[in-house]
Amino acid sequence: MPSGTILVADDDAAIRTVLNQALSRAGYTVRLTSNAATLWRWVSSGDGDLVITDVVMPDENIFDVLPRMKKLRPDLPVIVMSAQNTFMTAIRASEKGAYEYLPKPFDLKELIGIVGRALEEPKMVRKVEGEDLSEGMPLVGRSPAMQDIYRVLARLMQTDLTVMINGESGTGKELVARALHDYGKRRNGPFVAINMAAIPRDLIEAELFGHEKGAFTGAQNRSSGRFEQADGGTLFLDEIGDMPMEAQTRLLRVLQQGEYTTVGGRTPIKTDVRIVAATNKDLRNLINQGLFREDLYFRLNVVPIRLPPLRERVEDIGDLVRHFFTMAEKEGLPPKQLDQSALNQLRRYRWPGNVRELENLVRRLAALYPQDVISEGLLEQELNQPTVSPLEEDGSETINLSGSVERYLNGYFENYGDALPPPGLYHRILREVEYPLISAALAATRGNQIKAAELLGVNRNTLRKKIRDLEIQVMRSSR
Template sequence: MTVLLVEDDASIALVITAALEAEGFEVTHCDTIAQRDRLLAERRFAALVTDVMLPDGDGIDSLGDVHDRHGDMPIVILSAQNTLDTAVRATDTGAFEYFPKPFDIDELARTVRQAVGSASAAPLDGEEPIGSGLPLVGRSAAMQSVYRMITRVLRNDLTVLVLGESGTGKELVAEAIHQLGHRRAGPFIAVNTAAIPAELIESELFGHEKGAFTGAVARHLGKFEQAAGGTLFLDEIGDMPMQAQTRLLRALQSGSVRRVGGRDEVRVDARIIAATNKDLQPMIAAGQFREDLYYRLNVVPIAMPPLRERSDDVPALARHFLHLATTEGLPRRYLTDRAAILLGQQPWRGNVRELKNFIYRLALLAREEAIDIDAVAPLLPEDGDGPASGEDGESFDLETAVRRWLTSERPAAGTIHETALLAFEKPLFALVLQETGGNQVRAAQALGINRNTLRKRLGELGLDPEQFVRRP
């Protein structure tokens, strides 16, 4: 069996050829679209492995005729243009697989072997081309797995669970799946389950009948019915009350809902995408989240990487947000390379959301059209993610900090461990309470300790959680 390889980089072609030959294939190599078409006209090939950017055109755009004439030949696409747009275009052609560069050469060889032996490599007929309007930005390796997972769920209705820290763009993943999938003509309904009072969440999700409770003056369609034919996005699913979790599980299992105060089952037709910034496994162990609901939602997990793990994307994101800022009435600005490098070195604890807010503030306050390092530096937070600094400005790490603490405090022998724990716990608990707005339940979950233990330790440390409550 012979594989046709279209790749204009000779060194990459050599490595791919060796890997495919190790799998038992013969390889015919060419480096242009014209040569590819001539070879395909002359003979049959078991599979086509092609790059996207070729000397005489776009390897994806030119695949239409290939599919028409060789519909049973599986195609594997390679690309250094590592964007969601490229991944979607590759998948939309009916390609068996898409590999963003750099890729695992052994995985590529195994995939070609699978493609040749698969009867599902033929393209899908009757589908409209997927358009643009892509909400995600980034070409880092961390985002490539996200793009590949998104492309795998576009032509089916499998339930997706998007995982990731707050501010990483979980809702954007849901929007991308909706916009690019076969339900894009239907509505996209987003629900923040953490923002709905516990006593109202069932009515919001499943609807209610007139007179179901005080104030129910008319029938109300819930989010499940509103999302009919489209996508229902359940954000912050980890904060859903247990009673609502039971009702949600029943709706997912039966494919129908019953309005509050109603008797009839109403069939629903909506794709379900859920998201959470919490680790649900410890919550399951603590009895705070239903295990059966977790497995019902976690059919296809997609993990959004934090921005600190995709720092290469920061410049592109920053320039994207500068463009968005102009559409919202802010002055037109552009970012210099030095400023982009500086932004990429920041920790961005608030992830993409924090970066966006920073860029908007920068666009508003910058005095020059060109935003250079001198405009960026004064707006950066002083408490960076790097090593701590002493009063003399000297940087030091945690080990140095402990050594200095021992020198300055000189705790009595036999009390060092207890005294050190007290000294460490107080600022630690204060910082966690500050991040949770004084919410002891969330603080205990973040710390991984029992709420009663937290309350006891706060009393011993003299910390009042009320002082951390965010007031309007």
């Protein structure tokens, strides 16, 4: 039968009652309080075997009390609850030394299970970080799916475990990788990202591991690779499923032995990097096809994280829209918001491009429309607006942008008199055009970058740079 005294602190009487009943039925002795001062008095007196507490209390924020608790009683497990279900809340709970973080509303069975594990585990002194974290929000969303991700990330911050992020294009895989780095123990080291799909296959090994002078045609000087550049920090291997077999073998050696050789080199080089990999492909399927090493998969897939597509977390769309509008406003654009009918319309949309598609839409709304409140009718135009007009008499195609820009400028002057729009209109429009244009060209050529560059009428190297800068996912050609 479980035993122990649980200290519960929450200013909500209903939550105190529910927790008292559930914990008492499970066999624990329960003491209840509605303020942080009483909780601190109990803890400082040596009472209780475990604490369950809300973050925002009437007299003090628990994150200000938690470091004192951990310093006085480092073996006391503290479970933190909060209705402020953000990524930063989960991270702060972990940084301040909490045993576990639970978003409200929580599952009582899950809570009882966590209490049991916390009391049964060997007593361990947990490091408490005194550093205050930035208010910046690298990840946005309060859905249950995102709460699960926040909790996993919080547990991983002070480890060097290899992480595999799986998710559709546009779900934010690099954001998760950056969060692991920026809020982890390697935050003072470099974060280096490489997209396997954006680099010619015959150059990937040189990009990763560097090369010696004369190693291959065109190698006129020694060049450092991404492993060398990321030493002491984090290396993000995006679209790992596009890595050729030869490079996979080299990468496996690094993961097994912690060292590598440059292309054309013979001397082993020690490396100290944390690996975070990502893919939008089914690596198991690639293994069955003989395109991906199974032993490398197990080395990379130590901690798997699945990012849900936006259609599986539509309850986050409101938070995301507000976040992207705020970002646009900081860039000098006028403040905007959606009316309820427009927000409902966004929640019904399927979002094939996921969060990236939503961000592009919001930026376009902020840049091209003078209205302060975006209506459902205006959104309807954007979500269904064709990109290309019918063929001209000479057979060429014309992109229908001039009408949109003209409507935007005319509407802006009607609302704001002779005042000019915020500077940077050219680059804002260019950004909105380039991503769908290049994506469409790559889709039409099935990922063949040579043919896509020819279709677009740009240099192949220019196209590669655009793909990298815009983080466009490239499907490999099957032709």
